Amino acid sequence: MGISIIPQPAKVELAKGVFCLREGVVVGATGQADDVGAYVQSLLQEAAGFSVAIGDRGAVELVLNDDAALPEEGYRLSVQTDGVQIKASSTSGLFYGVQTLRQLLPVGAKETGVLELPCVAIEDLPRFAWRGLHLDVCRHFFGVDFIKRYLDWMAAYKYNVFHWHLTEDQGWRLALPKYPKLAEISAWRTEQDGARHG
Secondary structure (H helix, E strand, O other), X not given: OOOOOOOOOOEEEEEEEEEEEOOOOEEEOOHHHXXXXXXXHHHHHHHHOOOOEEEOOOOEEEEEOOOOOOOOOOXXXXXXXXXXXXXXXXXXXXXXXXXXXXXXXXXXXXXXXXXXXXXXEEEEOOOOOOOEEXXXXXXXXXXXXXXXXXXXXXXXXXOOEEEEEOEEOOEEOOOOOOOHXXXXXXXXXXXXXXXXXX
């Protein structure tokens, strides 16, 4: 069974076997890893449709340590037949490890009630410090719900910079209470067919 992770990790070693996540699985997260643990809990519950608990120890372990071999946003993810462990030296590294775990989750697990993960050892760190996407809302406006979804997808693929184009002659998208007419007038433009956009 092959795996496909985007972006491709620095090192991937596939092994034989699978780990099965079932109803009542516990995510082990303590200290600073608690926030990431709550995220993993909601992620697994959404993917599988069953309850997931958080504790000090569990079948899915999130480990923060000061390993000098792990850079700021790097992580090690290990899936063995008896559990999953993600190690990182920072919460951002832990979060990126969880995004890789997310891509390993099978599609359609809610129907079976079991999440089967392939046994694998992954070690990864970003190749570039600045990994960004640009969104220009001056020409075509996007609402808050779309922006939140855009940021979620960026995080899922380990982007870390959001370049938001907010102002130019096509539209002013930044409300400034001191200058209300900027948004009142400049947030709109008239198209060639007479339609208003903003």
